[in-house]
Amino acid sequence: MKIHNFKYHERGLNRFFGPLEAKIMNILWDSSELAIKDVQAKLDQDQTKPLNFNTVMTVMNRLVDKGFLTKRTEGRTGLYQPMVSRDDFLENQSKELTHELIEEFGPLVVNHMLDALEEVDVDLIAMLEQKIKALKKDN
Amino acid sequence: MKIHNFKYHERGLNRFFGPLEAKIMNILWDSSELAIKDVQAKLDQDQTKPLNFNTVMTVMNRLVDKGFLTKRTEGRTGLYQPMVSRDDFLENQSKELTHELIEEFGPLVVNHMLDALEEVDVDLIAMLEQKIKALKKDN
DNA sequence: CACCTCACACTACTTATTGTAGTTACCTGT
């Protein structure tokens, strides 16, 4: 259940997964518990070329091996669902990445932080300010 | 000259490069301009098993192809040096990563920021505070 | 001038990751 790479030039889940893996995780996170063919059907909705059942199965089982999905067998049908919720996943990843980044680059990150926040969403700077204030009050 | 991956569970340059690539970059960054055999010699200092000359050459030339090293031919001997300084490299990477992280996770990162700073180096929080103050004064 | 050596180029094999898909085996309901 460990992500190893954060890909710079991708977006969203593609930063953590391969493109097909990412689509599958998204589908599973948007549903409760699905069989392979359900996932395949959903994938085929925005794909022009239908995906081979076995392709979907292989990738899903690999995701199970890696600990991102859990599999439950009901009769002969496997039912898959994510190990953790999307929110938890993103929470964990952002936390881990933030820590790694600070650990690795401490001062450099602080230097770039405000620029980045300004560019993306200035309100986040206010949010950060609040958090610092709150932290100081606690001590 | 683009790094594609940031590896979570490595340290230092190994986050950006393969292990041998990282050692080579380090050696080149600690020297001015080196030939392959010089790099090989330095690598063999902390390696128990000496590295094949061709191995070192292949990896160095790949680093040239990727744009991390430049190569200059003096007579028949190729001389290699990093495209940018170690500081610039780390500066660029930390900047890019910080931006990507904020772009992807904005509020989540802000949430984890202070924790991370506290754990690694509390002085960095003061530094961040200063930067926010300076920013507000500018506007 | 012939040759030997060294540095380089070219090529290839290995492992791991991800996407892809064929073949085979098995189970279940009819």
Added chain:
DNA sequence: ACAGGTAACTACAATAAGTAGTGTGAGGTG
């Protein structure tokens, strides 16, 4: 007992990274 669907097993392609063999060319030395 069989058909159809589900799953397991196996394999192949591409990419990245580490490793290394073979071939080539240029220069100094006898």
